Amino acid sequence: MKRRNPLLSGPYLIWTAAFIIIPLLMIVYYGLTDSTGAFTWSNVAQMGTPERMKALVLSLILSLFATAVCLIMAYPLALILTNMKVGATGFIVTIFIIPMWMNSLLRILAWQTLLERNGVINQILGFLHLPKLYLINTPYAIALGMIYDFLPFMLLPIYNALEKIDQNVVNAAYDLGANKFQTFWKVIFPLTIPGVISGITMVFVPALTTFVISDFLGGSKVLLIGNVIEQQFTQVGNWNVGSGLSLVLMIFILISMAVMQHYDNGDAEGIVL
């Protein structure tokens, strides 16, 4: 199997070049040229308008917030799942994956029903004689949608990292005099950092770039950068500006990918669900 066979490597190399690399270069080309094909920075500079800056900043705030909440929620959850008796874990982890088998658009849409003025949550609050909350079409609703949709992406890599820790390594820390708190911060948590980083990237990038969640839960009142770019392509039809804005967005994605690459120890299995 060591012999290189061009027939084997040919198809996917061609595929990768044609459908991954060239398309990305086309974004760069469109983003840095005007409609006549001349070089320009103006498409990229379009991000500077107050409206778009507002969308970008809001996207960054919401995605960072959602990522942080996902981490805070998923880590204890992963710890609880890891500590459960072996055998039950497979089943319980499956329980957290099963929701992903329901169409994701519908699942987000269902939150509309839950968050609406007369939605399920407000009806429960009313039943308890508590004041109604204005939830739908707010940034909070979008953040909730992000947390809900991407929580499993944070949970699974952390859970995998925790699962891989040899119980004897934990025992060794106790044996050397560390208490539970010290063992967690000095041994368990550092060993799961690759999983945490991978989880952060896997939540942050889709949260930053989503336009569906903001469409459904933000109404037309809250725009994220994803909505701005999507509209450039599907409604305005200005591919140059759309590409220019995408280039700005990609800078953030590249930063997050670089961070991930830095911590990745050649083991990408944690990413696969």
Add this chain to the structure above:
Amino acid sequence: MSTKLIDLQHITKSFDGQMVLDDLNLYIRENEFLTLLGPSGCGKTTTLRILGGFETPDTGRVIFDGEDITGLAPNKRQLNTVFQKYALFTHMTIAENIAFGLRIRKKPESYIKDKISYALKLVNLDGYENRMPDSLSGGQQQRIAIARAIVNEPKVLLLDEPLGALDLKLRQDMQYELIRLKNELGITFIYVTHDQEEALTMSDTIVVMNQGYIQQIGTPEDIYNEPENAFVADFIGDSNILNGIMLQDKLVLMQGVKFACVDTGFGVNKPVDVVIRPEDLELTAVPADAEEDSEEYQRAVRRVTKFNHGFLTGTVSHLIFKGVHYEMEVQSGGFEWLVHSTRMFPVGTKVLMSVDPYNIQIMNKPASEDEEAVGVEDI
């Protein structure tokens, strides 16, 4: 070698209804190299984990230096463990690994620095401070695991099959290394292994365990020369174990032949297990075509029976050269005898087998049925 440092009293432990330790009683003296030896599932690792504090016994007490530590958390105990497969902290450098316990105890950094270099010298890994554990070989990682444990100056070092993952040559080197370390540190070692050779080489005291029970406690010499039951005899070294009947004191019947022995007190016509080590069997060749009443044959018989011991006749069926000795199988009366000898008897040789009365071990049959089934099937 005087006072009891650790005393395990009436320890029982079961997992999911499966009894792993049944009323275990054992004491360990200060400065002793004690080995818990037995096949997997015999309870040796559980015993060690109870000592380390990673398991709590269902009943019984663990007394350490006069204090009851049965329920004490592992981080409060004055013993340190060297784990199977090392359990190093892969995210820390070697120096950070070794310093872990000292930093937890808030020792001054200058003290820690000295301790690290002292420990690394002790395990012959000078200058490895800033390496990561993954870049070290198995043997080196093992040494670091030991260094990490001993810098805390424990009174007792617990070692859980520490050499199990190493290859043969390295394992032998590490055995000498461990003995040297033990002598230099002057602390108690409690060592768990399933390797009888390792146990015989290193220990002051060996505890042979099987199915949650202690089978025998003794020095390596005791265990090897005077096994108390068929399990120990079979587990330690190679043995021929067969059924016999103790006709009277100092006379045992096996394979229909009476043999003189030195054991007494078994009663009359009592079924027993007879154990004979392969190197204790003496072979005398007789010409293959010699009739039993021929002069040549009778001369050979007279030679082996000069002390009136009894003998067996057989034929060599297998021969392997083992370096120091030859290993042979001799078929006799439907039983395959394992014989070690410095002299070679080619396959097919007719031989007379005799054994010195002092080298015949007589043992009571085990009381219960299932114990009998253990380890006796190779005979």
Add this chain to the structure above:
Amino acid sequence: MKKALSRIYLGFIFILLYAPIAVLILFSFNNSRTRAKWGGWTLKWYAEMFRNEAIMSALYNTLLVAVLSALISTLLGLLAAISLNSMNRRRRTVILSTINIPMLNAEIVTGISLMLLFIGLGQFLSRWGYAVEFGFGTVLIGHITFNLPYTVLSIMPKLRQVNISTYEAALDLGATRMFAFRKVVLPDIMSGILSGFMLAFTLSLDDFVITHFTKGPGFDTLSTKIYTEVRKGIKPEMYALSTLLFVSVLVLLMIFGRGKSKEPAVNKATH
């Protein structure tokens, strides 16, 4: 105390994850055209969804794209994994990180980049009177590209575990390369191939963003159909169909899971 806290926490997460699904399933039994009010229980949407041609054609497109893209991306991924496996570490890292781009990149960027490619290709081909039609073909290509990293990553680890000696032993015993691969290597990596396929199928089934940018007018999958319907209100038939799909996947998963739980026992016996 600690155990009770864990239980409560698990329960909280469980409600968070399943509340929307419960709502959707409830809608599928709602005897009212709008989700704003509850009109009592009914099963009629489950019958009517089969008569709704738009939904049925979206379902057909969704399943066809999912099956085909999963098949092709698994095949491509298998080829990629095999040749990556025989490469040196540096080359492998470079190619692997290229293949991984669609997984790590934002879906919207992948979708836009493919859309620009197809537009550019169309302009290029128009010189000779050809055109690129946005629809089934472009969506399929998009899905294959998006699935590829997942299939490669499912198959690669299994392939690395394969003992090269058994393959060489088969060659030594006179097998051809193809035969040795089929009989010796393939059974060992089969579980990776299957899970790669299942993963690709699932991702494709649920995809919206890539489809949104690569589809043309008149071509819809279930996801894009839902997206366009949102403003005028989702048809109850869609809830019924999604519930049905969800339940069938659940049943399949249980059967699949039961078969899987037998695996370790078999492994144990052979070691």
